[in-house]
Amino acid sequence: MPKIIAILNATGNQGSGLIRAFLSPNSSQKNDYKVRALTRNITSPAAQELQSSYGPSQLELVQADVYDVESLRKAFKDVDGVFAATNNRLPGKKIETEDEMRHELVAGRNIVDAARGCDVSHMVLSSLPNINRASNGRFSKVFHFDHKNTIEEYAKKELKAVTVLWPGLYYSNVAWPQYCRKLEDGIVRFCAPASGDVRADWVDAAHDIGVFAAAIFTKGPTAIGNKTYPVVSPKICFSDLARIFESKTGKKAIFDPISLDEWGSTVAAAAGKGYEEDIRQMMEWIGVAPGEKVCYGTMERGEDRSWEELGVRASTFEEWLERSGWRGPE
Ligand SMILES: NC(=O)c1ccc[n+]([C@@H]2O[C@H](COP(=O)([O-])OP(=O)(O)OC[C@H]3O[C@@H](n4cnc5c(N)ncnc54)[C@H](OP(=O)(O)O)[C@@H]3O)[C@@H](O)[C@H]2O)c1
Numbered sequence: 001m002p003k004i005i006a007i008l009n010a011t012g013n014q015g016s017g018l019i020r021a022f023l024s025p026n027s028s029q030k031n032d033y034k035v036r037a038l039t040r041n042i043t044s045p046a047a048q049e050l051q052s053s054y055g056p057s058q059l060e061l062v063q064a065d066v067y068d069v070e071s072l073r074k075a076f077k078d079v080d081g082v083f084a085a086t087n088n089r090l091p092g093k094k095i096e097t098e099d100e101m102r103h104e105l106v107a108g109r110n111i112v113d114a115a116r117g118c119d120v121s122h123m124v125l126s127s128l129p130n131i132n133r134a135s136n137g138r139f140s141k142v143f144h145f146d147h148k149n150t151i152e153e154y155a156k157k158e159l160k161a162v163t164v165l166w167p168g169l170y171y172s173n174v175a176w177p178q179y180c181r182k183l184e185d186g187i188v189r190f191c192a193p194a195s196g197d198v199r200a201d202w203v204d205a206a207h208d209i210g211v212f213a214a215a216i217f218t219k220g221p222t223a224i225g226n227k228t229y230p231v232v233s234p235k236i237c238f239s240d241l242a243r244i245f246e247s248k249t250g251k252k253a254i255f256d257p258i259s260l261d262e263w264g265s266t267v268a269a270a271a272g273k274g275y276e277e278d279i280r281q282m283m284e285w286i287g288v289a290p291g292e293k294v295c296y297g298t299m300e301r302g303e304d305r306s307w308e309e310l311g312v313r314a315s316t317f318e319e320w321l322e323r324s325g326w327r328g329p330e
Contacts, residue, residue, distance in 0.1 A: 017210025108151030
């Protein structure tokens with residue numbers, strides 16, 4: 001019998017990647033799993049596209065809302081596993097105060113409580129490291145990391161087996177205006193608020209997280225139940241984004257950092273004022289985090305056992321450019 005896996009963020013980057021890893025025509029696992037794709041709205045274009053891509057025998061759409069624990073309980077009934085990711089953003093709404101960021105904790109608690117109520121035997125949880133702890137209290141407002149880490153601790157305490165993924169920065173972020181702009185002369189300007197020689201860990205979120213999570217479900221909870229795997233490619237410098245982009249696309253590109261103030265206000269304009277200090281502190285930490293450690297400077301390189309234990313690795317920027325077809329801002 002195929003195993004049933006309930007997948008949150010099914011219409012988003014992370015969940016859709018796991019669905020593809022399980023069910024795409026060239027997947028070796030496509031007969032081993034059935035997907036229960038959770039969405040707030042099963043009639044949305046994104047949900048309907050999933051349904052038509054994989055068909056009802058492989059994928060069932062189920063309505064669930066992470067702020068409605070009862071809907072999660074129904075969605076997790078009789079599943080063999082749950083892939084869970086939480087969101088710091090609220091769709092269609094700006095976060096105006098730092099306190100509002102706590103909605104992610106509510107969602108995480110609901111997910112874990114519902115999974116415990118349904119006796120879920122294995123959860124793969126997309127989380128992030130605790131930056132307050134890693135920075136010895138210097139950066140205490142990186143809520144979208146620390147809240148995930150709090151959810152992770154709660155999940156490990158409450159559930160039978162929780163395997164944790166810590167994704168790097170999304171390559172797809174570079175398509176956002178705070179990371180990349182086209183100048184009037186046509187030059188593509190990569191512009192994070194960090195010096196060009198700062199190295200960071202990146203990921204093809206819509207691909208790599210799915211590949212990692214599929215490998216984890218296949219290994220099962222007994223083998224790797226309570227481990228944590230960073231989903232990060234070998235670190236690259238911020239200036240490498242421009243260098244690699246130019247060599248791949250033939251388009252002239254430079255790295256030209258912006259100030260933290262400009263960065264914070266661009267993000268706040270899009271996501272809300274309550275998120276501004278969070279995203280500023282995240283970048284400040286990336287600028288000073290120990291370069292020899294992986295995953296936002298929080299893990300010794302040798303602690304990353306994903307290749308040895310799962311046989312998977314995260315994509316390079318070159319691979320993401322190829323896969324996504326992104327050719328810079330218009
Ligand atoms: N950007 C980065 O560099 C980066 C790096 C590491 C981690 N992250 C983390 O990644 C997370 C975002 O994950 P993603 O990229 O997969 O998301 P995404 O592509 O933005 O999609 C959001 C997903 O959340 C679902 N969703 C929204 N509200 C919901 C609710 N109330 N109940 C149930 N589902 C809901 C949406 O489903 P429906 O619309 O179908 O309901 C959609 O599938 C964030 O927490 C972020 O912190 C980001």
